[in-house]
Amino acid sequence: MGIESDHLVYEYLSQVGDLAQRRHLSSGDRMRLVAGLRDEIDRRRAKYEPETPAAVRRILERIGTPEEVLDTLPAAADVSPPSAPSAPSVPVQRGVAAPHLAGVDEAGAGETLEPDWWTVGPGSSVEGFAGGIEIPELLKGPGAGAGAQSQSQSQPQAPAEAAPEGPPTLMGYLRERRRRAKAEAAAAAAAPVAAAVAAAAVKRKPYAFLMLAGVALIAGAVSGYWLLLAAGWLLAYASRVLGPAERKWVVFGLPGVVFAGAVVWLWGRLNGRWGAPLADEALSGTFQNLLPWLARAAAVSSAAYLFWRSRRR
Structure with missing residues (x-):
């Protein structure tokens, strides 16, 4: 609207x-x-x-x-009154200006402004520019600088805030530009340090979700409570901190390695490679007795990996 x-x-x-x-x-x-x-x-x-x-x-x-x-x-604002015929007026007579203040109209005709080409070096003249450059310091007499310096020494110096601001000079502009460049360089040098400190502070803070999953696995391994073990692995699999490969390694890879080691150990016992050989009928009972300890070992290995991963960025 x-x-x-x-x-x-x-x-x-x-x-x-x-x-x-x-x-x-x-x-x-x-x-x-x-x-x-x-x-x-x-x-x-x-x-x-x-x-x-x-x-x-x-x-x-x-x-x-x-x-x-x-x-x-x-x-009166609608129609402007007709202007009266102006009488011929005499132009204002001006005195002769200094050479460095003379304009193009005072310097003479355009063709007389250009000197002979053999008397001027290459690049020493600017087209359309007449006159010279006025430098106030050069216009003062030889005693003016010493008198002004002695007068400034005899008078007490006023604070910098009370000094009247004059027109900006080239040296003042260069000093101001150099001061700004130093300030920008200092700020640019301090920015990476502050970013590194902030990154280090963030890096030292562990991931609470991974710590919670590891604590659940440790509690399940100590108490033998299967629900705690399942909850710990589910929390690890649902974490957004871990990538897809890391989640599969924590939930399936490490427990699979533990159970694979147990299978290798049972195979060696059956063949008598380490310890007394097991009978075929005793294999099922040995595996059932070994199963709770395998689950605890798998939970401890997954929890150790989660604790390590929570401290790493």
Whole structure:
């Protein structure tokens, strides 16, 4: 709704400006007229809490059409009076200016400004430039610098804040530019240090979710409660910190390695490679007795990996 209201106001002001231009108002009068109308419209629009295009139309109707607004202006502003014929006037006589302040019109005709080509070295002149460069220090007499220096030494120095600001000089600009460059270099050098400190602080903070999964696995391994073991592996698999390969390694890889080691150990016992050989009928009972300890070993290995991974970024 605000865009439509602004469009109505801009269209009204453009009509007023076009009509004022057709009635030969000066640019300054047109600018003041349009600015005054805009301020009046904004002041009246502020009184309407829910501003609507209908409210803006009512405001414009109360102000009047562009013709009515221009008719209220003084008649002198509509038509500019004819200018009286000007009498011939004598131009103001000026004295001869210094060579370094002389313009192109005072230096003579354009063809006399260019010296002979054999008397000027290459690149020593600038086209369209006449006169010289005024350096205030060179215009002072030889005793002016010493007198000013002795006078400044005899008078007490005022604080830097009270000194009047003169026009900027080249040396002051160069000093200010060098100071800004040093400040930017110092800020750029301090930024990596601050970033490294912040990164180190973040790096030292472990992942709480991985720590929770590891604690659940350790508690399940100590108590022998299967639900705690399952909850620990589920938390590790649901973690967003670990990648897909790391999740599979924690939940399936490490327990698989533990159980594979147990199978290798049973195979060696059956073949008598280490310890007394096992009978075939004793294999099932040995595996059942070994199964709880295998689950605990798998849980401890997964928890150790989670603790290590929680400290690593």
